[in-house]
Amino acid sequence: MDELEVVTKARAFVAEVKPTDIPVPIEAYLNHIGAALRVEDDLEDDEAGFSFQNKGKWYVGVNAGDRQERQRFTVCHELAHIVLGLPSEHKANPWWSYAKRPMAEILCDVFAAELLLPLRLFRPLAEKAPITFDSIDDLATRFVASRTATGSRFATVLKVPCAFVLSEQGKVRYAARSTSLREAGAWIVPRRDLPAGSVSERSRAGGSCLPVEEVDAENWFNAWDRGGTLIEEARHHDPWDQTLTLLSFEDEQVPPPAWGPPQKSEEDELLPELDGVLHFKSKKRRP
Ligand SMILES: [Zn+2]
Incomplete structure (x- = not known):
C-alpha cells in the first residue's frame, strides 16, 4: 500500500x-x-x-x-x-x-x-491565507488540529511554492511540498542536516535570530540550479527537539530552469532521426 x-x-x-x-x-x-x-x-x-x-x-x-x-x-x-x-x-x-x-x-x-483537514473545506482557506506560521496556527485552531498536521497539509494542498519541513534532532524527517515545488523537482533530502546557518538551525541551537529570514534556495533543495531566494520561517520545540520550517519563494514563483533542452523549431521537427542513413530533402521517415 x-x-x-x-x-x-x-x-x-x-x-x-x-x-x-x-x-x-x-x-x-x-x-x-x-x-x-x-x-x-x-x-x-x-x-x-x-x-x-x-x-x-x-x-x-x-x-x-x-x-x-x-x-x-x-x-x-x-x-x-x-x-x-x-x-x-x-x-x-x-x-x-x-x-x-x-x-x-x-x-x-x-x-x-x-x-x-478535508481537502474541500481546507484548501479554499489555505489558498486565501498568507504563507506564514500565523496562518497555519490560525487554521490549526479553526480545525482543532495540531500545528504539525496543519502545516503539512497546508503545504501539500497549495499550488504556489511552499514547503513544510519537520526535523528531529537536527535532521529532516519529513517534508511536505506544494504542487509547484514537486513539479519543479525541489527535493529536500530526508535525514539531511538542517542547513548550516539557516533560521531553523539557529532556532534549534537556541541562538537569537529573527523568526523569518531570506535564504538561498540551494541551501534547502538538493542539486538545485534554478537559484532564487526563499523566505524561511522556523519554530523549535525543545522538549521533543523538533524543528518546524516553512519555506516559500518571496514572489510566490518558482524560478525558471537555469538551462534546459533548446526549444525545437519547426525545421527541427522535420529533420529525420539520426540513423546513419542520409535522407536528401525527404520529409518522410523511413519505416
Ligand atoms: Zn498507529
Whole structure:
C-alpha cells in the first residue's frame, strides 16, 4: 500500500461522510463504521490511543490526558488502522516522534490528515491565507488540529511554492511540498542536516535570530540550479527537539530552469532521426 492509495481511500471515506462543518465532527467518522469512542484516563503519557474489535464492534480509545487536537488526530489515525487494515506499531516510538517511524504509521497519519483537514473545506482557506506560521496556527485552531498536521497539509494542498519541513534532532524527517515545488523537482533530502546557518538551525541551537529570514534556495533543495531566494520561517520545540520550517519563494514563483533542452523549431521537427542513413530533402521517415 502506498501513499496515493491511502489518500484515495481517505478521500472516498470523507466523500461518504460528507462533513460540512469546521471543525469536522469526528463522531460522524466514528459513526460511519459503527465504532465507539472510549476516553481512557489510565494510558501512559506517550500512548495516544488504540483500537480493537469485540463481538464485531470496533472501539477506539484515546488518552484523556492529551489535548483536544491530539485526541481528534488519534481518533482519525485509529480509524485509518481499521479502514486500511494496517496493524498498529505504537510501542517502538512515542506518538510524536518521527525518527524511525514505521511506514504503516506514516500512512495512517496521512489518512488521518485527510479526515481531519478535508481537502474541500481546507484548501479554499489555505489558498486565501498568507504563507506564514500565523496562518497555519490560525487554521490549526479553526480545525482543532495540531500545528504539525496543519502545516503539512497546508503545504501539500497549495499550488504556489511552499514547503513544510519537520526535523528531529537536527535532521529532516519529513517534508511536505506544494504542487509547484514537486513539479519543479525541489527535493529536500530526508535525514539531511538542517542547513548550516539557516533560521531553523539557529532556532534549534537556541541562538537569537529573527523568526523569518531570506535564504538561498540551494541551501534547502538538493542539486538545485534554478537559484532564487526563499523566505524561511522556523519554530523549535525543545522538549521533543523538533524543528518546524516553512519555506516559500518571496514572489510566490518558482524560478525558471537555469538551462534546459533548446526549444525545437519547426525545421527541427522535420529533420529525420539520426540513423546513419542520409535522407536528401525527404520529409518522410523511413519505416
Ligand atoms: Zn498507529
